Structure formats: structure tokens, C-alpha cells
Amino acid sequence: MNGGRVRGLPGLFRWTTSLRLRLVAVFALVALTAAVAVSGIAYWLNRDAVLTRAQNSTLNDFRDSLQRDAASLPAEPTCLSLNTAADRIGGPDTYQVVLIDTTPDNQPCAAASDRDVFTVDDVPRSLQRAVNTVHKDGDYHLHWERISLQGHPYLVAGARIKGDGPTGYMLKSLDAERKDLNSLAWSLGIATLLALIGAALLAQAAGSAVLRPVRRLGEAAQRLGEGHLDTRLKVSGTDELAEMSRTFNNAAEALESRVEELSARESASRRFVADMSHELRTPLTAITAVTDVLEDEAEALDPMIAPAVRLVVSETRRLNELVETLMEVTRFDAGTAKLRVDEVDVADMIYACMDARAWVDSVELDAPRGVLATLDPRRLDVIMANLIGNALKHGGSPVRVALRREGSQIVIAVSDHGPGIPEDVLPHVFDRFFKADASRARSEGSGLGLSIALENAHIHGGDITAGNSPEGGAVFTLRLPVRPSEGDGADEYDAAGGPAGEAI
Template sequence: MKRAVLAGLRWTSLRLRLVVVFALVALTAAVSASGIAYWLNREAVLVRTQDSALNDFRQGMQNRAASLPLQPTEHDLQVSAKQMADSSNSRYNVLLVAERAPGKPIVGASDVDGFTLEDVPASLQEAVTKKQKVTGSNAYPYHLFWQRITLHGRPYLVGGTKIIGAGPTGYMLAPLDQERRDLNSLAWSLGIATFLALLASALLAQAAATTVLRPVQRLGDAARRLGEGKLDTRLRVSGTDELADLSRTFNRTAEALEKKVTDMSAREEASRRFVADMSHELRTPLTALTAVAEVLDEEEDSLDPMIAPAVRLVVSETRRLNILVENLMEVTRFDAGTARLVLDDVDIADQITACIDTRAWLDAVELDAERGIMARLDPRRLDVILANLIGNALKHGGSPVRVSVRVEGEELVIAVRDHGPGIPEDVLPHVFDRFYKASASRPRSEGSGLGLSIAMENAHIHGGDITATNSPEGGAVFVLRLPLDATEPATPETPEGDAAQ
């Protein structure tokens, strides 16, 4: 369930990334297009209004202001300014400035309250009244200048020029409110268009993401089923695009994997059957050999000293071979999945004491366990685990071996520690491997190399585990962790002999 939720989050994240990318591209394109369109329309509107007003103003200056007397009165200036404003189609106010005498200016305005000389920027007044040198590229000493300004929060176009030949200076002030309203309407329209483009791109991104991600999701589901062991999983392939090629590749890979796993399973099954059959067939002659070896062992004192060592060797190897066959049969049951638990309520202290006493280890093992710690386990398999761990500690670490028992929550913890040299660091990862022996120079040790592996399998079937470490004080420490209640259904089976290494 958790994996499915995580997969759904990853799928949603990829969809979100696609939508965001589409939206960002659309937003960038829409904003760029809207910005360019707004800037072009703004310039066009302002330039059109500006040119119209300035042309009317220039024409008015030529027709009205130029016909004024050399020393006009204030009334003359006011009448001419009003006539220029009234005859214009651009709705501007006019201000005419002349001199009654040197240094004594007079002003006439079409609207005294609406336009005064203070409204004209000083820089514009300076540019208008400044006489320029007449050259081949400049035919007139005075020119028409203009500037866009803001007065009292409203936009205006202000322009000015001077009549050549001691004529009056004229200024015009044209409001740009209508142009601003038009441009604001255009900005709103472009903003709405940008939003609609963004919304459309999101919808298109959803559709595109669905088209792309649906095959990817199917591929992910198929890969999960394949990882869960359903090797017959295949994808339905349609189309000729890259996703279709990926699906075909997945199907070919799954088919090859299924064939290889089937072949390996068949070979593994054949190997298990061979080991099981061999172990079973060996038991009959081993039974006879064991009986003969026991008789020879009992008669060892009466044997000829020349043949006594050979008899001891035969007895020892026969016992070792018998243990190896029993271990092989146990391993075969684990591999075949036929091993089952026979559960019972066990007093852990009594179980460990019985294991130690049966094998005559009482003098070499120290037990730290409170009586009354009960667990529902398979006593035979627990005995196998303890026999292997304690026997391994006695063999490789030496006595005294300390066995301690504690309960952590719902878990039983049994630690087996020896006082030997410990386990080499390169050996630690392999101590539970089958047939692994730390010393290659001693291949004929008494153990079969299967004891710790069988102990681990018995821990796993209980739902537990075994770990191996080195103690800081010296020696190896094996820690067995088992649930206090192994609830796996039990299937009765014939008890087997010890699997001690």
C-alpha cells in the first residue's frame, strides 16, 4: 500500500512538472506577445494624438499668432489664443507670451485657470526660446518642442514654439486622459487574453501529460508486478512511437527473464531433488555404518594397538558423515519450503539448561536467565539454534561461554558470547553462509559448515534473526532475536536429530 501511495505521488509530481512547464512556456509567450502589442499600440496611439495636436498647434501659430502686431496687447494675445484653441480638433489650451517692452512680458491664455506659464517645464521653455544658429542643415532659428508631463495626477502633452522675427512665443497643453483610458482598456484586454492563454495551456498540458503518462504508469505497474514475481506480465503495445518501442523492449526483457528464471528454477529444483535423494539414500548404509562404528568404539580398548587409530578415525568420520547427511536433509527442507513449526509454550531458562546439560557443557557455559520467561516457539528448532551457537562459541572461542536472556517488548533476545579472539572482519559477513569456513588451510574441521546457516534458517522460520559481532572487551557475540509468540500455523513433523555444527 505504501509503495502504491509513493508511486502515485511520483506520478502526480511528474504530471505537475509537465503542467508547470507548459504553463510557464505559455505564460512567457503570452506575456511577451502582450507586452510587445501593448508597447506598439501605446506608441501608435500617443504618436497619433501627439502629431495631430502639434500639427494643429503649428498651423495655428502660423495663421493666428504670426498675424499679431509687433507689440500686441494682452487682449490681442488672449483673443488669438482662444481662436487657436477653438479652431483645433485636438482639445488643447493655448498660451501666448509676448513683450510689451523689453523685459516686460505679457501673457494671453485661452483658459486662464486651466493653463498658466508655471505649468510649462522650465527645460521646455528654455529649449523653445533659445535661438539656434542657422546653417545648411538648420534652416530656422526656432523649432517646435514637446514633452509629456503629469499635472495633478493627469497625463498631458505640452508643446511650444516661437514665431520667427520678434513674434510671440506659444505653448499648448493637450490632455491625454482619453488615450490613457484606451491604453488601460487595452492592458485589461491583453491581461484577460494572457490568462485565457495560460488556462488553455494548462488544459492542453493536462491532456498531453495524460497521453504521455498513461503508458508510463502502465509500464511502472508492469515493472512492479514483474518485481513481485509475476513473470508472465506483458504490456499491450500500440503505435510506433518511442513509448511503444519501450513497451516492446519491456516485453522482450520480461520474456527473457521469465525463461531464464524458469530454467534456473528447474535446475535448482533438480539440484534440491538430487541432494534430498542422495541424503535419503545415504541414510540406510549410514545406519549400518553407525551401528558398526558404535560396536567398534565400545571394543576400542580390546583392539590391537596397531589398528586402534584407524578404528577411532572410522568412528569419528562416520559420526561426522551422519551429522552432514542430517544437515543436508534439513537444508533441503528449508529450500523446498516444507519446513514447519511445531509450536509449544517453552520456559526459556529450562530449554537452554536442557540443551547445555544434554551435551555436557554445564562446566563450560555460564547461564544468565531468569526462570519464568515463557515464549511460544518450536522447542526442537530452538534447541538446534542454541546447540549451534553455543557449540560454535566453545569450538572457536573457548570457555567460558556466557549465555544471557532478556525480553525487549514482544521480543526474546538471547546473546551468546565467548572469550576467544573474535571473528575477523572479513569473515563476519560470511559466518552464516553455507559451507563457509574461515580458515582455508583447515578444510577438515569437525563441523559441516552448515550449522550456523541452519540456525539462521530456524530463526527466520520463527520470524526472527541472528546477528554476529565482536565485543569491545574481546570475543564474538551472537545475538538471537525471536518473537515471544511465533504465530505461524504449525504442521506436525517427525522430529529430527541434532543439527549442531
């Protein structure tokens, strides 16, 4: 259950950040705001009109009835006459009435058209005070309020007849008007919902029309990034989206032209390096033969000449190694480097590499026997020679080589106790011709050793990483599969392989 929820989060995140969803949300929000505002204004205008019409009609009728029926009462009416007048003025189909006055025997009388519905106790105190207030013109005015009794809306009004006439109060139910207003509110709510749905559909249609070219542009950009430089967009129209597509096509065309130009230059450079390496091998073969003879006769030469002879021999060997390295690089660049694999004991291979270069006494080896792997022995020798040679040359003693197996991989760590690799150098240690000390351009190394080691690891399907140990010193970690995959060119022999006897 938890795993399903976690897997669903990326999809939910994409939806919440989708431009289409945001466009629909904006359209819906604008439509909702407009619909609510219009519906609210329409409701309040209709509410005011309905209540005002019902209120004015009722108040005018109550005023006329009060003047017609209550004003005809005697100066000191009896309760019976007040009840008769209240029955004439009020009724169940119109409104209920209460008439208040003092009888001839000075007793207050409150005559109601229906005491079960309306009594003087239902009249708000504030309305009673307003009705009994004499205004500046010496008259009593008609006053009214809207109240709620037991959850139902009512209009209550009151007025006093001039002089010592009775005071009348009226109660009118507004349930019918409330039902009409509720129906109006429901109608406006449904209209708002329909407007919201329409806005969402309109936003969906507009989003599809707008985002379809954007989606095509994204897909084209992805294909372009995958290397399909001939990708182009169909341009139609003259709007901003068409202009964007036209700009993309121009950029793709310029990129394709530039990549073709760079590819041609790179191919020419590779051919130049390969041709030069092959051309140098013939004279180097002759020079090497001569230097071998000179080296054999070095002891018999004049002491003044012997140092020069040894220098020539050393530089000739270095030049020969450099040419072989360049040829190896061209094979990697051309994709023609192949593996000649065999099942070997990795510990024996590492010891043989160290023994051939007289490094056994300089390196601590922690490599248990019996760790078997199918790999190219020559290329493993090249990798280890470069990693161990680099640690001896640039690191600090002791240099340690540790071998272990992790699942389907073998891991070989070469560490030293030197100053380590500067942080700004770490990203470039495997770059070709890179040297940490740029002032030492004329150093023994060519700057290709670690690059060649990494390429040899890659052709096995492995990798090499560089870092610094917490205890100090650099650590290079080689990871190789126990058995290379079929795509790595296993069991094919690279006849033009470089020398295995020296570090590159």
C-alpha cells in the same frame, strides 16, 4: 496538527517530483513567456502608435493655429490682444494655450486660455530653454515633452514666432489615450491568462497521452518484480513508447524463460540432495553399527590399529551428522519443515542444551527462570547448540548467554570475548557452506550450522542477527516470539527432524 502536516509531506514531495507536474509547468512557462512577450510587443507598438497619432495631430493643429492667429498680432501686442489670440487658439475641447510677449510699455505678458488649468509655471524649464534657442538656420523650432501633472499625463509643446513674435505653449491632456492603453493592457492580460490556461490544459492532455503508457509500464514492472513473470504489455503503434513496451515484453519473456530454467535446475539439485541423503542413510546405518562395535572393542585392539578405528568412528559420526543436516536443509527448502510446539521454561531449555554437551562449566548463563514461551524444544536446542558451539569454537572465553523478555518476544544473546567477526565476513555468516577462513576447507564444521539456526528461528517467526560488541568479541542475538503465529505451522509434528543432541 503537526502529525497531519508530516503525513502530507510525502504526497507533496511526490507532486513536486511528478513528471506530469513538470510537463505542465514547462508547457505553462513556455506559453507564459511567449504570451507575455507577444503581449508586451503588441502593447508597446500600439502605445507608440496611439501616442504618436494623438501627438502629431495635436502638434500640427497647434502649429497651424499659432501661425494663423498669433502671427497676425501686431509687432507690439497688448495683453488684451494676446488673451484674445489665446482664447481663439486654445479651448477646453482641444488644448490649453499660453502666449508670452512684451507689451508696448515693455511689460511681460503671459496670456492663458484658462489660468486654472495651464500657466507658464507648468512648462518645464528644459522645454523653455529649447523653445528659446535659435537654431543654425536662424529659426525657432517646435519642441514638445510628455509630462505628468497631479498624476495625469499631458503633452506640452512650445514654439516662437519668427522675429520678435510671441512665444506660445500648449498643454494637451492624454487621459483618453491612457484609458485606451489601459483597456488594451487588460485585454492583453486576459489573453495571456487564457493562453496560460490553454497551455496547462494542453500539457495535461499531452501528459496523459504520454504518461499513460509509462504508468502502465511501471505497473507491469512492479507486477514483474512481485513474481508475476507472465506480465506483458499491449503494444500498439510504432512510436518510441511502443518500442519501449516491445522491449519490456522481450525482457520479461527472456526473464521468465531464465527463471524457469533456473527453477528447474534448483529443483533438480534439491531432489538430488534429498535423494542422496536418503540413499546414504541405509549404508550409514550399517556402518554406524559396525563403528559402534569397533569403538566398544577399541581397548582390546592392537595399539597400532586403535587410532585408525577411533578416526573411522569419528568420521562416521561426522558423516552421519552431515547427512542429517542436508536432510534438514532439504525440508526447509521444500517448505515441509513444521513445528512441534510446547510451552517451556526457556532458561531450563538453555541449561539442558549446555548440560547435554558438557558446556555448563565453560559458559556463563544469565537466564532467569519463569520466562515461558511456546516453541519447538528440539529446534530451540538446535539453535542454541549452534550459537554456543560456534562461540566456544571460534570466540574467546568467557562465553556468556543472556536471556530476557522484551514485550512479546524473548531475546537470547550469545557473546564471547574473541577477536570478533571481520566486517567483510558479517554479511555472510549465515550463508550456507560459508567459512570465514577459506583455507580451512577441511574443518570440523560443515558451514551449515548458523544457516540451520537461522532457518529454525525463521520457522518460529523470529530472527538471528550477528554483530560485534564494543568491548570486543562477537554477539549473536536470537529473537523469538513468545507464541508463534498460526502461519508458522505450530502444533504440527515434523517426524523427520534432525538430531537434537549435537550441534550442526
